[in-house]
Amino acid sequence: GAVVSQHPSRVICKSGTSVKIECRSLDFQATTMFWYRQFPKKSLMLMATSNEGSKATYEQGVEKDKFLINHASLTLSTLTVTSAHPEDSSFYICSARVGTGDFKREKLFFGSGTQLSVL
Amino acid sequence: SQQGEEDPQALSIQEGENATMNCSYKTSINNLQWYRQNSGRGLVHLILIRSNEREKHSGRLRVTLDTSKKSSSLLITASRAADTASYFCATAFGWGKFQFGAGTQVVVTP
Numbered sequence: 001g002a003v004v005s006q007h008p009s010r011v012i013c014k015s016g017t018s019v020k021i022e023c024r025s026l027d028f029q030a031t032t033m034f035w036y037r038q039f040p041k042k043s044l045m046l047m048a049t050s051n052e053g054s055k056a057t058y059e060q061g062v063e064k065d066k067f068l069i070n071h072a073s074l075t076l077s078t079l080t081v082t083s084a085h086p087e088d089s090s091f092y093i094c095s096a097r098v099g100t101g102d103f104k105r106e107k108l109f110f111g112s113g114t115q116l117s118v119l
Numbered sequence: 120s121q122q123g124e125e126d127p128q129a130l131s132i133q134e135g136e137n138a139t140m141n142c143s144y145k146t147s148i149n150n151l152q153w154y155r156q157n158s159g160r161g162l163v164h165l166i167l168i169r170s171n172e173r174e175k176h177s178g179r180l181r182v183t184l185d186t187s188k189k190s191s192s193l194l195i196t197a198s199r200a201a202d203t204a205s206y207f208c209a210t211a212f213g214w215g216k217f218q219f220g221a222g223t224q225v226v227v228t229p
Binding site: 004006032034041042043044046049091093095097106107108109110111112113115 | 150152154159160161162163164167205207209211214215216217218219220221222224
């Protein structure tokens with residue numbers, strides 16, 4: 001199956017600093033990647049859709065200036081949490097869809113997630 | 120957007136027993152998918168069932184779909200300690216955009 005690599009797996013930073021999380025598709029080209037946020041024992045919340053070569057599309061309520069997304073190549077999308085604060089502490093997961101041309105068969109491949117802790 | 124809601128929220132069973140969890144959703148779907156998440160990890164796709172299918176099997180997994188009731192169930196037979204994880208149902212509301220349920224946390228004790 002398709003492999004999505006996400007780094008780092010864990011990061012601890014001071015309040016006010018920026019943190020970059022990388023998501024790479026290793027054996028396929030991902031024109032579209034998705035970034036999710038997950039609180040402990042909760043569901044995944046879709047933050048934004050990252051499109052290669054164009055601006056990301058953010059879900060309602062997600063601050064685009066806080067969560068910068070760049071999808072500069074077909075295999076790499078990055079999420080930068082700018083001026084991080086303790087309330088940004090969370091588990092962030094990226095995913096990519098492997099397009100089949102059939103909407104009814106679309107499924108996602110996920111990175112292993114990044115646990116962000118802001119002190 | 121659609122809502123996938125699982126129940127129970129948590130399930131504790133012994134090895135060898137079956138585990139059943141349910142998912143309900145609100146709007147029409149093209150397919151419904153189940154994913155598994157080990158603690159602190161990403162999600163792994165388990166099985167996809169199309170809206171015109173009623174039942175699907177994959178190894179020890181059995182998924183049913185009742186579109187009239189807008190519900191699905193995931194059955195894990197002969198559970199193992201390694202099945203301990205959270206299980207999420209997901210429905211699509213756009214190309215690659217999925218709405219995930221709150222998940223069922225399954226603990227299998229030896």
